[in-house]
Amino acid sequence: MASVTQYAGDGRHTTSYYAASANRTELRDPLRGSQEFDVCVVGAGFSGISTALHLAEKGHNVAVVEGARIGWGASGRNGGQIVNGLNASLQTIRRRYGQDTASFVAGMVMEGGDIIRERVATYDIKCDLKPTNVFTAVTSAHMRELEERLALWRGYGIETQEMIGKDRIRDYVGTDFYAGGMIDHAGGHMHPLNLVLGEADAFESQGGTIFEMSMVESVELDGARPRITTKEGSITCRTLVLCGNAYLGHVVRELEPRVMPVSTQVMATEPLGEDVAARLLPTDTCIEDIRYILDYYRLSADKRLLFGGGTVYGGADPADIESKLRKNMDRVFPELASVKIEYAWSGNFALSFSRVPQMGRLNDNVYFAHGYSGHGVTGSHTFGRILAEAINGDRSRFDVFEKVPWIPFPGGRMFRVPYSVVGSWYYGLRDRLGI
Numbered sequence: 001m002a003s004v005t006q007y008a009g010d011g012r013h014t015t016s017y018y019a020a021s022a023n024r025t026e027l028r029d030p031l032r033g034s035q036e037f038d039v040c041v042v043g044a045g046f047s048g049i050s051t052a053l054h055l056a057e058k059g060h061n062v063a064v065v066e067g068a069r070i071g072w073g074a075s076g077r078n079g080g081q082i083v084n085g086l087n088a089s090l091q092t093i094r095r096r097y098g099q100d101t102a103s104f105v106a107g108m109v110m111e112g113g114d115i116i117r118e119r120v121a122t123y124d125i126k127c128d129l130k131p132t133n134v135f136t137a138v139t140s141a142h143m144r145e146l147e148e149r150l151a152l153w154r155g156y157g158i159e160t161q162e163m164i165g166k167d168r169i170r171d172y173v174g175t176d177f178y179a180g181g182m183i184d185h186a187g188g189h190m191h192p193l194n195l196v197l198g199e200a201d202a203f204e205s206q207g208g209t210i211f212e213m214s215m216v217e218s219v220e221l222d223g224a225r226p227r228i229t230t231k232e233g234s235i236t237c238r239t240l241v242l243c244g245n246a247y248l249g250h251v252v253r254e255l256e257p258r259v260m261p262v263s264t265q266v267m268a269t270e271p272l273g274e275d276v277a278a279r280l281l282p283t284d285t286c287i288e289d290i291r292y293i294l295d296y297y298r299l300s301a302d303k304r305l306l307f308g309g310g311t312v313y314g315g316a317d318p319a320d321i322e323s324k325l326r327k328n329m330d331r332v333f334p335e336l337a338s339v340k341i342e343y344a345w346s347g348n349f350a351l352s353f354s355r356v357p358q359m360g361r362l363n364d365n366v367y368f369a370h371g372y373s374g375h376g377v378t379g380s381h382t383f384g385r386i387l388a389e390a391i392n393g394d395r396s397r398f399d400v401f402e403k404v405p406w407i408p409f410p411g412g413r414m415f416r417v418p419y420s421v422v423g424s425w426y427y428g429l430r431d432r433l434g435i
Contacts, residue, residue: 014345014347017266018076024201030233031065040062040239042248045072050384051383056206063235065214065228065235067247068212075193075376079266079288080191081296083133087375088356088373090152104397112377116188127191130188132283133184137180138289172282187285189286225238239365242366262349264309264310264374265324267307268306268307270341271303271304274303293311295308305329325344351374352371357370357373367390
């Protein structure tokens with residue numbers, strides 16, 4: 001295997017359920033020698049592969065450079081849920097940036113899920129794609145929040161959501177823990193690592209090139225043709241796209257302070273069997289509650305419960321993931337108290353202070369996208385399409401996002417973690433008090 005990378009150990013996938021059940025494990029060659037491409041994309045997660053596939057379909061000569069394995073970061077570790085919308089609500093976006101921006105965002109919040117379904121159908125990607133997700137309310141205050149969200153989205157013409165009270169919530173999740181919830185019939189869930197691996201195969205089928213185990217050590221942004229350098233090679237290109245997100249590290253100093261890495265954790269039970277699985281999640285949907293520090297869970301294809309939650313600001317991995325999540329799972333599903341946990345893993349997403357993803361340029365031919373703030377499965381697919389549109393000559397949608405102001409973290413890099421921790425304590429207390 002290629003040389004050890006700075007951020008990814010030896011570059012192999014984490015010991016997750018997804019890695020253990022991945023469709024493809026063959027290692028692509030690293031980047032060697034000096035090469036030239038029309039477009040070079042740094043990062044083989046959802047953002048990078050989505051951008052690259054859209055461009056390859058348009059006939060561009062595209063290379064993707066990945067420091068570890070395809071989907072090594074958040075794209076191959078996340079909860080696998082198709083959650084429509086951004087972390088920041090449409091109401092927040094309207095208040096901060098105006099009605100025109102809110103209307104623009106509302107017109108694209110369903111697009112990422114549609115792209116995923118299109119990709120799966122077009123390229124026959126085997127990723128256990130299933131429909132529908134449910135947002136659950138723990139308190140009556142949460143129910144009011146969901147009702148307001150539904151009314152707001154319907155005001156923008158989005159009609160895929162439906163409220164369900166306590167009398168119906170058990171049709172979807174076998175617990176008395178919730179006060180009710182809201183279905184999104186346009187949501188869904190899937191095996192995220194197999195999705196990005198399938199999209200990578202699709203990209204290669206369109207003539208694209210992927211280099212794995214090729215950590216970018218330097219980026220030259222000046223001049224008409226940007227250049228990236230790895231330990232064994234380099235690429236000079238007409239257009240460079242930076243999609244490293246939480247794992248871009250210190251390579252591009254201009255982007256480093258814009259986002260903060262935050263880790264979240266997931267664990268997988270042993271297979272539960274058909275009967276237990278049907279009691280827990282009768283419709284095989286995925287669940288996400290709406291607390292500030294939330295739980296999210298779903299069934300895998302082999303009837304394990306994949307249960308996630310928790311946050312660690314700054315991106316550190318907890319010493320004991322199972323103990324961190326187990327009490328939450330047992331509180332929702334007491335009957336699982338004696339069930340064995342077979343996999344537990346952690347991964348980082350990139351948090352922006354505004355909770356709105358960022359897309360822009362460092363100069364005329366260097367693009368970036370990052371900061372999905374925990375909603376990257378759908379957002380990254382949409383942003384990949386918008387980046388490709390801009391590179392292909394249509395910057396109408398890109399220009400809207402490029403103009404959205406970047407808000408720095410209070411206190412800068414030194415104090416952004418303690419500031420965020422204090423904020424999480426405050427909102428966590430509100431959740432516990434039901435306000």
